[in-house]
Amino acid sequence: DIQMTQSPSSLSASVGDRVTITCRASQSISTYLNWYQQKPGLAPQLLIYAVSSLPSGVPSRFSGSRSGTEFTLTINSLQPEDFATYHCQQSHRTPWTFGQGTKVEIK
């Protein structure tokens, strides 16, 4: 299985901050990497697909990038509604696997 390792597991930030979350794949997954946002008590929601593509309705303050097997989710100017847990997921090969999640908390 392809292992996905996220860091950090949690972070504290303030409204307006720039936040960066990293996800590393245990092997090459090309650009087959998605991000999901999960708010407390709710199901995950697609945030970014194919490294950097934003679905309709996702604010442009969210962005994604790739360097080899390392992927980054960036939130520019963190908003109150962005406090949530973020999960990466590889879609290169089954079994589809996820990172352990990164919880973004209010400082």
Next chain:
Amino acid sequence: QVQLQQWGAGLLKPSETLYLTCGVYGGSLSDYYWGWIRQPPGEGLQWIGEIYHSGTTNYNPSLMSRVTISLDRSKNQFSLELSAVTAADTAMYYCARRRYSTYDYIWFDPWGQGTLVTVSS
């Protein structure tokens, strides 16, 4: 806009079979894969498996011996069976549609609301 609504028993005893169903509303089962994903308390998400509208299935090898995913086209719904459950199967279970695009990019969207399944004697 497609919405998924899921239901099933939330409390099981060890060795029993978990059975969850996911209804698809506002769309058809056709042309998509439909999957199940779970999240144990305090842990990350784990893909369980998926079924294509034709009936083709893919399962996570770690669960394959105990999992069956099926669909009912007449009711526009799909189901998950997980046999011989143990405490390790305690988790929030989600159903989700697996979408795809060009270059075989795939992702899960939308998701059901989740069902908490607890296995306890």
